[in-house]
Amino acid sequence: MKSPEKITKQSENFSKWYTDVVRVADLVDYGPVKGTMIIKPYGYAIWENIQAIFDKRIKSKGIANGYFPIFIPEGFLKKEKEHVKGFSPELAVVTYAGGEKLTEKVVVRPTSETIMYDAFSKWISSYRDLPYHVNQWCNVVRWEKKTKPFIRTTEFLWQEGHSVLATEKETDELALGRLEEYRKFFEEILCIPMYVGKKSEKEKFAGALYSTSCEALLKDGKALQSATSHNLGQNFSKPFGIQFEDERGKREFAWQSSWGMSTRTIGGVILTHGDDKGLVLPPDIAPVQIVIVPIYKDAADKKQVLEYIEKVKDKTKGIRVKVDDRDQYSPGWKFNEWEVKGVPLRIEVGPKEAKEKKITLVSRIGREKANILLAGFNTDKELEKFKKSLLEMAKKFVSENTFEVSSYEDLKKVIEVKKGFALAPWCEDSKCEQKVKDETTATTRVIPFDQKDIKGKKCIVCGKEAKVWVYFAKAY
Amino acid sequence: MKSPEKITKQSENFSKWYTDVVRVADLVDYGPVKGTMIIKPYGYAIWENIQAIFDKRIKSKGIANGYFPIFIPEGFLKKEKEHVKGFSPELAVVTYAGGEKLTEKVVVRPTSETIMYDAFSKWISSYRDLPYHVNQWCNVVRWEKKTKPFIRTTEFLWQEGHSVLATEKETDELALGRLEEYRKFFEEILCIPMYVGKKSEKEKFAGALYSTSCEALLKDGKALQSATSHNLGQNFSKPFGIQFEDERGKREFAWQSSWGMSTRTIGGVILTHGDDKGLVLPPDIAPVQIVIVPIYKDAADKKQVLEYIEKVKDKTKGIRVKVDDRDQYSPGWKFNEWEVKGVPLRIEVGPKEAKEKKITLVSRIGREKANILLAGFNTDKELEKFKKSLLEMAKKFVSENTFEVSSYEDLKKVIEVKKGFALAPWCEDSKCEQKVKDETTATTRVIPFDQKDIKGKKCIVCGKEAKVWVYFAKAY
Numbered sequence A, B: 001m002k003s004p005e006k007i008t009k010q011s012e013n014f015s016k017w018y019t020d021v022v023r024v025a026d027l028v029d030y031g032p033v034k035g036t037m038i039i040k041p042y043g044y045a046i047w048e049n050i051q052a053i054f055d056k057r058i059k060s061k062g063i064a065n066g067y068f069p070i071f072i073p074e075g076f077l078k079k080e081k082e083h084v085k086g087f088s089p090e091l092a093v094v095t096y097a098g099g100e101k102l103t104e105k106v107v108v109r110p111t112s113e114t115i116m117y118d119a120f121s122k123w124i125s126s127y128r129d130l131p132y133h134v135n136q137w138c139n140v141v142r143w144e145k146k147t148k149p150f151i152r153t154t155e156f157l158w159q160e161g162h163s164v165l166a167t168e169k170e171t172d173e174l175a176l177g178r179l180e181e182y183r184k185f186f187e188e189i190l191c192i193p194m195y196v197g198k199k200s201e202k203e204k205f206a207g208a209l210y211s212t213s214c215e216a217l218l219k220d221g222k223a224l225q226s227a228t229s230h231n232l233g234q235n236f237s238k239p240f241g242i243q244f245e246d247e248r249g250k251r252e253f254a255w256q257s258s259w260g261m262s263t264r265t266i267g268g269v270i271l272t273h274g275d276d277k278g279l280v281l282p283p284d285i286a287p288v289q290i291v292i293v294p295i296y297k298d299a300a301d302k303k304q305v306l307e308y309i310e311k312v313k314d315k316t317k318g319i320r321v322k323v324d325d326r327d328q329y330s331p332g333w334k335f336n337e338w339e340v341k342g343v344p345l346r347i348e349v350g351p352k353e354a355k356e357k358k359i360t361l362v363s364r365i366g367r368e369k370a371n372i373l374l375a376g377f378n379t380d381k382e383l384e385k386f387k388k389s390l391l392e393m394a395k396k397f398v399s400e401n402t403f404e405v406s407s408y409e410d411l412k413k414v415i416e417v418k419k420g421f422a423l424a425p426w427c428e429d430s431k432c433e434q435k436v437k438d439e440t441t442a443t444t445r446v447i448p449f450d451q452k453d454i455k456g457k458k459c460i461v462c463g464k465e466a467k468v469w470v471y472f473a474k475a476y
Helices: A014-024 A041-060 A082-089 A113-125 A168-189 A263-272 A301-316 A333-339 A351-356 A379-400 A406-416 A431-440 B013-026 B041-060 B081-092 B113-123 B168-188 B262-275 B301-312 B331-340 B351-356 B379-400 B408-418 B430-440
Strands: A028-030 A038-041 A072-074 A090-098 A098-110 A130-139 A155-165 A195-198 A210-217 A223-233 A242-243 A251-253 A255-262 A290-295 A321-323 A345-349 A359-364 A370-372 A402-403 A423-426 A467-471 B027-030 B037-039 B071-074 B092-097 B100-108 B130-140 B155-165 B194-200 B210-217 B225-234 B243-244 B250-254 B255-261 B290-294 B321-323 B343-350 B359-362 B369-373 B402-406 B421-426 B468-473
Touching: A014 A263, A028 A370, A038 A041, A038 A155, A041 A130, A041 A168, A041 A263, A090 B369, A113 A130, A113 B027, A113 B290, A130 B290, A155 A168, A155 A210, A168 A195, A168 A210, A168 A223, A168 A255, A168 B037, A195 B243, A210 A263, A210 A321, A210 A467, A251 B100, A263 A379, A290 A301, A290 A406, A290 B321, A301 A321, A301 A345, A301 A351, A301 B255, A321 A431, A333 A345, A345 A379, A351 A359, A359 A379, A379 A402, A402 A406, A402 B130, A406 A423, A406 A431, A406 A467, A406 B071, A467 B262, B013 B027, B027 B100, B037 B155, B041 B130, B041 B168, B041 B379, B113 B155, B130 B225, B155 B168, B168 B194, B168 B210, B210 B262, B225 B262, B255 B262, B290 B301, B290 B331, B301 B321, B301 B343, B301 B351, B301 B369, B331 B343, B343 B351, B343 B379, B351 B359, B402 B430, B408 B421, B408 B430, B408 B468
Parallel strands: A290 A321, A290 A345, A402 A423, B290 B321, B290 B343, B402 B421
Antiparallel strands: A028 A038, A072 A098, A090 A098, A090 B092, A130 A155, A155 A255, A195 A210, A210 A223, A223 A255, A242 A251, A345 A359, A359 A370, A423 A467, B027 B037, B071 B100, B092 B100, B130 B155, B155 B255, B194 B210, B210 B225, B225 B255, B243 B250, B343 B359, B359 B369, B421 B468
């Protein structure tokens, strides 16, 4: 029997803790090409659960999926000048194919605005075609210098939704509506509270009029941009020629929005809920929601326990349950393994439980044990309780690690000592933002929608009149 | 109102019919890079249905999904010499990335054996790790010279399953078992009968010990290789070093199988069931299984009809139903549109139906009309009936277009005049196979598992003693 692998403590080396967890919990392996990742079945099952739930939510809004090619002619990228400037440094370029040098190089999609919008320009001609929405689940490639499994990889999986609308107002509403969908998904399904707001000019998506984002505050005090929704204005419709005839027969350029969420989300889950024992998974996305571990000494015990477990299983219909009846591992070994893998609830069943018609229920949070009657066991209620605790813990952490600051000194203290989010008055000048970045490596995360009164406040960097409250933090 | 687009008749120009159908039914558009295809929402919904059903079947066998990187170091391909020879001409190669020339070129996966098996060599060490299976749904790229939507495209979507086993016998069983799963899926879900058997040496997968295949006979008499399952022997485990310690502590090279099915399947559905009116979709994969078209002249009629349709909908729970209540199109226009899109059943409801508590039910096959009482309408039964008819029609076509031949002249007649499959005695010499290909463009499709007595039969090409019966046909 292999002895369980050790996981570095969070307090010892947080970054090492993370790479230990993703390896020991069997989520990923490293690919042979720099910065690529293999998502192993246990990790991929988490993504499948995320996909299934979010896909249903997308479809419930009447938005269908499609699929656009991974190869984009290099010339398409160049049509929107900010877009190409932003993505050029990260592109993977195919120059040979089918044994020949290509006459026009093709890039592997880093995002699909350009290839989709070329198609939209052919599909859309009238106001009757609007609003037009399409979503796709696919792989994208961005050649990154520093990588980390799930958080930043050369190739990742995501959904990218694209909407074409007639007016600025509708596009504002759509972009904010999609962001709110993400926020709800993170909170309701992944138990991660999010700060939502607008990105600064400097931090917005390359080519957007403005970007909005959900930002998580992780256990190491860093921020994770977890989903974004952009109002692209007419920045793409003009170079790509997406025009429609309005009710009065006038040709107008369309307005657009794109919105996306990726496998990075799994990194966010790990870095929000994980502890020194390993993963802690929100029930809705856990590949195994309840693990049942039989405990017995001899064959007679075993028979009795396994028979009783069938009755326990009857109470878990519709739940992803695993009975770990492997003979070659001890119960203690199994407890450890399923704790590393973040299974929300564990049920221990021995001869005593079988006799008394009870179960020993152990929560992955705090690993509290409860010896309860099987008759009184309600899986839905227990999993709901688990979700609630998880979200409450995360909310508490976020609130305890967010600090309002009124001076540059305070900001530095939050970033460098307390390690968290600093909510600061800012003049909106990107020079001030840049200064903070240069000196502390912290960046503006979002200008929250929920703005407190800013009147009379001074920018913590330059001292001039502040225009907005903004969150600063170090980010992944 | 746009007038419905015309579709070329099959008898006029079959190839034009196909490209008309995929365009007019709004399944695909062409991508900007040669041979790429955009799968539009209606086409993608068909793929999603195929995926959902087949994925469930894969998982029911205890096989989980994972995800491996799209980028493969060029050197990996070269490790298995037949494999690289087979795939080299079709590779897309990334030579620049992140603004720099790469020191080792990477290829965009044409299939994932090499990148997966490099990983497997690290994951597998003992007989206890076997059998090991993993499946992935992904995009792959093969730079093809001649392309056709769904049938052969530069990029396509597929599932590729990979199995690692301890012995040859288990691998034979696994490979044949997976093929049988495909055959059942095609017949039960897509209503397409398949010829199953072994590929000739010349036609097998590059790197396989042997390949097995499901071959469909399409309406134009051509064959479509629709899914394959390979016994890879130890051809990959040796160069990639996939070894395990057996029960006695001896190190052995593993045996392997890979098996796959792609978006080509949608092409197979169109080319098996489609007719001059457009698509005919098997109910299980149809994005819309039943369309309800209200028929009314005035507002009073409309109100009554739409109210009655709510009752009709009560009878269609669990079914993908669409009520086409668009005011700007006539019923006739709608009938045509949904026929092009291949919706299995149409329900017409007018004031007469509403009054008499009836519906007019129209099948996409033959477009027979039936005026029946709503109370007697059973959706499951009707859809089952539809499936049965579809499969029967396809089986009849296949049987009518498969001919046993005993001379080369007969073979030519089948290939060039009758246009179908020729079942012929063959000596298994690839020179004979090549001669047929050179002279008729037909290739060997499969050596059927179900072999009739071959004793005394002569190879139709060279006249020497025949060893097997084999199907010859022109293929996509």
